[in-house]
Amino acid sequence: MSIYISGIGVSKGITIGDAFVIAREQIEASHITLAADEINDEIKRFKVALKQANKQLRDFKTKISKTTANDILAFIDTHLLMLEDPAFDESTIANIKEFSCNAEWALQMQSERLVQAFNEMEDPYLRTRKDDVLHVVKRIQAVLTGIEESNDGHLYKGKIIVADDLTPADTIMMQHQKVAGFITEYGGPLSHTAILARNLGIPAIVGLHHARQLIHHHDKLVIDGFNGTAINSPDRKSLKYYRSVQRDETAKRNLLSTLSGKPAITLDHNPITLHGNIDRPDDIRIIKKYDDTGIGLYRTEMLFIELNQWPDQKTHFQTYKRAIKKLNGKLLTIRTMDLGADKEIQDTIDHGPMAHNPAMGLRAIRRCLKEPQDFMPQLLAILRASAFGPVRIMIPMLTNLSEVDQVLLLIEEAKLTLRKRKINFDENIPVGAMIEVPAAALSVDAFAKKLDFLSIGTNDLIQYTLAIDRIDDEVNYLFNPLHPAVLKLIQLVIDAGKKANIPVSMCGEMASDTQYTRLLLGMGLDYFSVQANALLEIKHIIVNSTLSNLKTEVQNIMNIDDENEIKERVQHLVNLL
Numbered sequence: 076m077s078i079y080i081s082g083i084g085v086s087k088g089i090t091i092g093d094a095f096v097i098a099r100e101q102i103e104a105s106h107i108t109l110a111a112d113e114i115n116d117e118i119k120r121f122k123v124a125l126k127q128a129n130k131q132l133r134d135f136k137t138k139i140s141k142t143t144a145n146d147i148l149a150f151i152d153t154h155l156l157m158l159e160d161p162a163f164d165e166s167t168i169a170n171i172k173e174f175s176c177n178a179e180w181a182l183q184m185q186s187e188r189l190v191q192a193f194n195e196m197e198d199p200y201l202r203t204r205k206d207d208v209l210h211v212v213k214r215i216q217a218v219l220t221g222i223e224e225s226n227d228g229h230l231y232k233g234k235i236i237v238a239d240d241l242t243p244a245d246t247i248m249m250q251h252q253k254v255a256g257f258i259t260e261y262g263g264p265l266s267h268t269a270i271l272a273r274n275l276g277i278p279a280i281v282g283l284h285h286a287r288q289l290i291h292h293h294d295k296l297v298i299d300g301f302n303g304t305a306i307n308s309p310d311r312k313s314l315k316y317y318r319s320v321q322r323d324e325t326a327k328r329n330l331l332s333t334l335s336g337k338p339a340i341t342l343d344h345n346p347i348t349l350h351g352n353i354d355r356p357d358d359i360r361i362i363k364k365y366d367d368t369g370i371g372l373y374r375t376e377m378l379f380i381e382l383n384q385w386p387d388q389k390t391h392f393q394t395y396k397r398a399i400k401k402l403n404g405k406l407l408t409i410r411t412m413d414l415g416a417d418k419e420i421q422d423t424i425d426h427g428p429m430a431h432n433p434a435m436g437l438r439a440i441r442r443c444l445k446e447p448q449d450f451m452p453q454l455l456a457i458l459r460a461s462a463f464g465p466v467r468i469m470i471p472m473l474t475n476l477s478e479v480d481q482v483l484l485l486i487e488e489a490k491l492t493l494r495k496r497k498i499n500f501d502e503n504i505p506v507g508a509m510i511e512v513p514a515a516a517l518s519v520d521a522f523a524k525k526l527d528f529l530s531i532g533t534n535d536l537i538q539y540t541l542a543i544d545r546i547d548d549e550v551n552y553l554f555n556p557l558h559p560a561v562l563k564l565i566q567l568v569i570d571a572g573k574k575a576n577i578p579v580s581m582c583g584e585m586a587s588d589t590q591y592t593r594l595l596l597g598m599g600l601d602y603f604s605v606q607a608n609a610l611l612e613i614k615h616i617i618v619n620s621t622l623s624n625l626k627t628e629v630q631n632i633m634n635i636d637d638e639n640e641i642k643e644r645v646q647h648l649v650n651l652l
């Protein structure tokens with residue numbers, strides 16, 4: 076019997092596949108006492124599992140090595156070395172013999188010992204290596220317990236992941252393994268995991284409570300990412316229906332692809348800039364699949380998350396240079412790191428102070444200004460990279476002018492260092508602010524006087540204006556980009572840019588949502604930075620819109636207080652197409 080379950084659709088698309096149910100916690104090891112004559116066979120079983128885990132990693136490394144930075148490949152090498160280390164191999168075998176126990180239990184004992192040793196280390200870098208131990212143990216345990224079915228290292232390939240929650244790092248790893256989609260029990264549409272799924276084009280549903288009770292390993296599933304429905308054990312009729320939706324989607328995409336490479340100009344000849352959002356240089360490939368554009372938002376914190384530590388200057392530099400090369404002269408807007416809230420590295424989670432409201436805590440530029448010596452390598456690297464192609468520096472979460480001044484001073488200091496060392500960089504590199512805190516939007520004229528560009532981060536601007544945690548699905552019903560307060564703040568920023576004659580873009584998810592394109596055009600927005608798979612849909616609306624008509628309609632909408640009426644009028648604009 077088909078079971079329909081509802082959550083929040085956060086990444087459009089239909090996918091059909093088998094469920095792979097996971098928990099982020101460690102796989103629980105069971106304890107079995109062995110008879111003396113079973114010990115040798117158990118040791119053999121452990122050795123076979125070690126070999127298989129080793130083979131998985133080597134295969135995985137070969138498959139991703141063409142597209143992945145050396146630093147990240149080095150982490151796989153570390154895991155391979157650990158698998159061969161006597162700390163895993165001999166000590167676990169010694170445990171099997173000494174305690175007459177199964178390999179899973181013996182490995183668990185050894186893992187706990189190692190984790191404790193790492194936890195006691197003074198050096199914060201070495202402490203983070205504990206995560207590598209846990210990853211390696213998890214991999215061997217998966218093989219031992221038979222959760223691993225394929226021996227080609229593609230545990231999740233083609234599967235629909237069902238989990239309590241996923242971190243941005245999990246999502247990136249799953250993309251490497253080509254998952255077909257994912258469902259999580261928690262999380263909101265603006266969580267960074269949801270944004271990553273959209274950027275990667277993986278259909279996804281979040282906030283599907285009790286998913287892991289309703290869906291079991293290997294169940295056949297359909298994910299409808301358009302309206303957030305998952306269908307467990309779909310019958311023939313529903314499968315037929317969803318396959319036809321998939322076909323329609325492909326046909327629509329093929330039609331849109333004719334817009335690729337064409338300029339985004341309205342019917343009354345107003346050019347609009349349309350750029351893409353990326354999380355890693357490799358995502359430029361996904362952008363190029365749709366259109367050959369510049370990048371209006373490169374979220375660099377994903378580099379920190381992938382490495383699980385603050386990168387050094389060289390790593391920053393090589394990563395940015397790689398992105399610039401891939402862009403072939405198109406603009407790259409590098410946003411300085413925005414760690415905090417739902418994007419964290421393990422060491423901070425383990426050892427940092429627990430913030431009660433991390434979204435309002437020491438996040439993004441606040442953290443960088445508190446530790447300028449840690450921020451400086453990123454600034455130096457961005458400047459050095461600017462010698463290889465057009466680059467802009469974008470600062471997240473600015474709240475007041477004193478922060479703007481401090482950032483500008485630090486950038487000057489970085490420039491001075493490079494001049495002294497006779498290292499090339501773009502002397503006129505534009506520096507801009509994300510406007511995503513209501514206080515910044517309300518005082519945006521002053522920001523505009525000091526900066527070269529502005530970009531509206533609606534994900535946070537809406538979160539802070541409406542006081543709703545963007546990752547909490549319980550308050551998702553309050554999320555509304557059309558709240559008059561939000562629209563007024565957006566309008567302030569667009570107008571301030573025009574007054575100061577500096578570009579204003581929007582890089583939050585609102586820019587990628589076709590429901591709002593005409594409203595934003597009518598408000599005067601002429602620069603959209605969007606997810607890869609929204610590029611052509613948004614362009615389709617732009618090239619079929621008459622700006623002068625929209626301006627008149629939108630001026631009227633801006634005077635309405637009632638949210639439902641605003642929604643109706645905005646829907647009417649969409650229907651004009």
Ligand code: PEP
Binds near residue numbers: 270372374413536582
């Ligand atoms: C935003 O807040 O709108 C934004 C683009 O930044 P992030 O989603 O990374 O916080």
Ligand code: MG
Binds near residue numbers: 511532534535
């Ligand atoms: Mg933001």
